[in-house]
Amino acid sequence: MLSSALRLRHLRTFVAVARQGSVGRAADELAITQPAVSKAIKELEAILGAPLLARERGKPLLSPYGEMFLRHAEASLSALRRGLEAVGDATSPSALPVRIGALPTVSARLLPAAIRRYLAHDLGARPRIVTGPTAYLTAQLREGALDIVIGRMGEPETMTGLVFEHLYSELIVFAVRAGHPLAGRTLRPETVLPFDVLLPPPGSVIRPTVDRLFAAANLPAPPRVVETVSLAFSRAYILATDAIWLISEGVVLEDLQRGVLDRLTVDTSRTQGPVGITMRAGDTPSPAAAILLQELRNVAADIRRG
Secondary structure (H helix, E strand, C coil): CCCCCCCHHHHHHHHHHHHHCCHHHHHHHHCCCHHHHHHHHHHHHHHHCCCCEEEECCEEEECHHHHHHHHHHHHHHHHHHHHHHHHHHHCCCCCCCEEEEECHHHHCCHHHHHHHHHHCCCCCCCEEEEECCHHHHHHHHHHCCCCEEEEECCCHHHCCCEEEEEEEEECEEEEEECCCCCCCCEECHHHHCCCCEEECCCCCCCHHHHHHHHHHCCCCCCCCEEECCCHHHHHHHHHHCCCEEEEEHHHHHHHHHHCCEEECEECCHHHCEEEEEEEECCCCCCHHHHHHHHHHHHHHHHHHHC
């Protein structure tokens, strides 16, 4: 029987802690205090009569009961969100937006062309584009806050309950300013070690691939690293310095083609990864979302043809 004590905040707090693996980060995500997070979890455990979290080395881990409840909590939040939006759609002359999570690799190449084609259909369902780290966008997709996420495929362990449609593949490149001292030379990964190196932070979709690139060359992580997901900062920094930016090719392709940036001649063939569309398994896209999906496929076909 559903307890009258159960509140939406209990579900949102539990899902945030499970997703973030940290009470502090969950508190930041929800814009509440850490004591409020801990209190909500304790209340939820009392309502359920079972421990949801255990602690190991100071980090909250899901108990078997927590693993079981998480699937239902995420599904409940997703269903509630969709219900609210369905009612809003029914009482408004405007159609529901198509909610798109966009990772950096598609924001400069695939997505703009697809959105331009989509808008030509004049459907009324406006595209709503959200950017952010992979973990955040994937969590929003699971909860139903996003309809699709477009970008590189996540690591296999992050894809439970999701499906991925491969559109094309791309490499990670070593991007530098035009006229960089290393430009035009055939290099090995260790050549970058004396320079500032811009990397995506741990948890980003391409960081494991970058780490494997250095590990395959028996190299430690570069000693002078700036970790950032800010494309504006990264571009400005490498234009003003001799820093090297390890980034998906699609992010910097236009600058490379225009000669604003240069690509160092480093073998990154091992970094080729799939770019595509991630959706919830078993989900049926709205008519507007289905048209956007088709336009994404059309643009991807153009990219594959070169």
